[in-house]
Amino acid sequence: MDKREIASKGQALQKAVAGKEPTSNLLAILNDLKANVRPTEQLLRETNIGRIVNKVKGVQGLDPQVAQLASEIIGRWRNVVNAAKNTSGTSTPTNVAKTNGTAPTSKPATPTPKASSPTGVDPAKRTKVTDKVNLELYPNDKSRNNCVGLLYDGLVQNTTYEAQVVLDKAIAIEIAVLTKVASSDSSSASYKEKIRSLYQNFKNKANPELRHNVIKGEGKFKVDSLVKLDATQLKSQEQKEEDSKLEKQNLADAMVAQEEESISTSLECGKCHEKKVSYRQAQTRSADEPMTTFCKCLNCGNRWKFS
Known part of the structure; x- marks a missing residue:
């Protein structure tokens, strides 16, 4: 998520709080920020997103889930920024909620696979159950929780990424499908069909690179672009070439003269x-x-x- 998008999300969050919009709207925005913002000190200073999210915690009358999620986001961003500063040789802690100014740019962290599964489970057998993932994200919408779990199962298969990294990506994808494909209706056929399609493509053993590309979120695999791709566009180059060969063979077979009766x-x-x-x-x-x-x-x- 770039600076312009983050700033837009910040404005949307402020508007949702001021307009006393439903809890689900606030959680959706916060989960989007949680999943897609790769915090650096400069990014937080220039977008002011840390202060905006931090203020949500003190708003009276909001669902406790909102304050809890906002607090979790601030804590995570603070840890990431401080870790980056420690790595670069600067040990001064950073208060994310008060960041306001300019600072040298630090490269956003990109999730990278570890040598072995962080859960100790065979990567080929990893699921939301083996990873003990908490999917109680939307108390009033069990369907959305189930869909996040389905996306998690598809993405985590045969990978060694941290469970939280995979979960954050699954949440972001589900939100994008809901808002950009299904007009915010989790009961619609378009929502369910898209989630199923993505799951089937993610778990495809013939296309292992797709899972890594989606989790890294580069190029056309950024969340907002990803949900607009069809099944053919998600295939690997090898799969496309194999399909082309099969299509040509079927065409050749169809052109062979058949014996007339x-x-x-x-x-x-x-x-x-x-x-x-x-x-x-x-x-x-x-x-x-x-x-x-x-x-x-x-x-x-x-x-x-x-x-």
């Missing part, structure tokens, strides 16, 4: 005894054996063959 008035159906029979011949055995004749009665549909 003939009509006989001498062959008699053994079932209805009518002499309205179509037949064709094929060499089903060795070349020195007689051809097999396949017959079909045009009156009753009875089929038989003889050599």
Whole structure:
């Protein structure tokens, strides 16, 4: 998420709080920020997003879930920024909520796979259950929780990313599908179909790079772009080439001349005894054996063959 998008989200959050919009709207914006903002000190200073999110915690009358999520986001951003400063040799802690000014740019953190699964589970067997992921995100919408879980299962398969990294990405994708594909209606067919389609593509063993590309979120695999791609656009180059070969082969097979059937008035159906029979011949055995004749009665549909 770039500076312009973050600033826009900040404005949307302020507007939602001031307008006393439903809790689900506030949680959606906060979860989007949580999943897609890669905090640096300069980014937080220039967008002022830290202060905006921090103020949400003190607003009276809001659902406790909102304040809790806002607090979690501030804590995470603070840890990331401080860790980056410690790595660069600067140990002064940063208060994310009060960041306001300019600072040297630090490269946003990009999730990278670890050598082994952080949960100790075989990567091929990882799921939301084995990773003990908390999916009680939307108390009033079980369908959305289930869809986040489905996306998590698709993304985590055969990977060694931290569970939280995968969960954050699954949440962001679900929000994007809901808002950009399904007009904020989690009961719509378009919402469910898109979630199922993404899940099927994520878990495809023939396209392992897709999961890593989506989690990294680069290029066309950024969340907002990803949800607009169809199944063909999500395929790997190898899959596309294989599909092309198969299509060409099917076309070639379809163009092979097929043996035409003939009509006989001498062959008699053994079932209805009518002499309205179509037949064709094929060499089903060795070349020195007689051809097999396949017959079909045009009156009753009875089929038989003889050599």
